[in-house]
Amino acid sequence: MAITRRQKDVLDFLTSFTQRCGYSPSYEEIASGLGVNSLATVHKHITNLQNKGLLQRAHNRSRSIDVLPARSKKGTDRLPLLGRIAAGRPVEAVETAETISLSDILGNREVFALEVRGDSMRDEHIVSGDYVLVERTRTAREGEIVVALVDGTDATLKRFYREGSMIRLQPSNSEMAPIFAPAAAVTIQGKVLGVLRKY
Amino acid sequence: MAITRRQKDVLDFLTSFTQRCGYSPSYEEIASGLGVNSLATVHKHITNLQNKGLLQRAHNRSRSIDVLPARSKKGTDRLPLLGRIAAGRPVEAVETAETISLSDILGNREVFALEVRGDSMRDEHIVSGDYVLVERTRTAREGEIVVALVDGTDATLKRFYREGSMIRLQPSNSEMAPIFAPAAAVTIQGKVLGVLRKY
């Protein structure tokens, strides 16, 4: 997990101290154990290790460090969900174990991606260049965003509505008109599970 | 995607060093381990191996090389990119070998996710409920979308502009005013690499 030499020293010290004593060391004890003279240095190490998810600690509590069992392989695809933005709080130190990954969106379904061209879903905040993540399915529920084929020729991204024997494919762009077609002429190729954008 | 003799040397060295020490070698250590005299050479090797997907590393981070277990290939996180939508062609059978995954966006950087609240980036089509994928960094370039802390209290998502000694943090919402602050009062916590949305 990208650990430096010194960080390993710290981690090793913590592990063996805790092993030996049954409780975790104070910062002062860590400092002398490592041969450093400043508690600030120790604190920085501990904070870094915590950010890497290798240990846990309670804020401002004595001897509250807890070395976590060496995490097995974390995939590149799983990343920590640190909190919410624009909530008015610094981002770091929000110790949550939460993570997010593509598989949270995909489940185990058969999914493919499409790069979006055009602005037909602009009001849904899906814009040109985005990737839509699409589950391959032949049916859709009212109001879902689908990839639909009309008359076997045009694949488009629209919201799906059933109106009697007709299908309405509704763009999310006030400047564009909905498509009406008989149910027989519309093939659903999949429904949108998510959106991915890359800057 | 073949591997060259020299590249295998590098990979083997990395594996055994990491095995031996519990942390990955610095470029200097790699250089002497391989008997080359230039860090640039090492850097190029590492970059090439990374491009081949045989290892990963974080940008500008010490000892962050991580040799990947030879191709486990789960498949959940990598999905086929079938083509473009709204281009007027049925989706299926396009069979480009292209794929997309989170790691295409993330590279191998240190990344975390934040759930977005509020509409300050609405005109960029980042809306409440979306997840922004953020690289932890302290600097930003002109015009990038950043997570910034103003006066150490408020974390917000804005576009970053430098104006003399001042920083302008520009929301993408015509109803909201930009924030001007002296450079010293603004801390960049990261910059946005991508967006993920889940329906």
Next chain:
DNA sequence: TTGCGATTCGCCTTTTATTCGCTAAAATGT
């Protein structure tokens, strides 16, 4: 309320990664 450990701050030094320009050999395509 007081004391001790934890936290934060500003500043410095060392370590490490990245980039640039250049050369040359090997592999590859036409």
Next chain:
DNA sequence: ACATTTTAGCGAATAAAAGGCGAATCGCAA
């Protein structure tokens, strides 16, 4: 056989992260 691309290498300059310091401050628990 030739042109082109990829691999391998060099040294130097730069930039960023990691490691470090002492002092001041904060917060919990006794």
